[in-house]
Amino acid sequence: MDIAKDLALIDQLCARDFPAEHDPYHTAWLGPGDWPDASDCYAYEAALVERLTERWGESDRWGTVTLEERIARGEVIPEPWAMLTALAIDVRTWIVSGGGRRVTVAVADRDEESRPQLWVGVTRSAPP
Template sequence: MDIAKDLALIDLLCAQEFPSEHERYHTAWLGPGDWPDVGDCYAYEAAIAERLTQRWGEAFRWGTVTLEERMARGEAIPEPWMALTALTIDVRTWVAPESGRHVTVAVADREDESRPRIRADVTETAPP
């Protein structure tokens, strides 16, 4: 577990071009793939969030339940927000002032059969 490396990865994603005209986001998994203890995953996510808050100010924190309801009514939700809705309930989002991109960090913990993981997304698309 190396917070400095994961923060550098987020910085890299903020600076990189997007893969295509239609795919306007980057996604990365932070921390180890398999946490020794589930609580460690949440603590690591909080540590990443604390450092991003020191850089960019308080995160916009929101739940994905509203997006899930909107999708159920047939509304199109853009990526990466649709994927985040399927993977997590609680999301933190900052706007990186250098790039103007939205940076999201969340624990993907909605899949009962898998252990939680930390996902980072960088996009130009504001949360819907």
């Protein structure tokens, strides 16, 4: 588990050009991927959130339940937000200064059969 390495990966995602698609975004998994214990994933998330907050200020924190309900009613939610709704319940988002990009971090913990994983996404679009 190397926070410096994951911060560098987030920087790379922020610097990378977006594809020409309608709702372009970049995503990655952070940390070791196979956490020794679920609590380790949440502790790593807290440490990473602390570093990102030092960089960009307080995050917006929101839940995906409303998006999940909108999807269930047939509304089309753009990516990466629809995918994130399937992965996580709790989300943190920062606006990156100087680039108009958003960095979103979430623990993918909706699948009770799997151990949680730490997800990051970078996009220009705001959560719907």
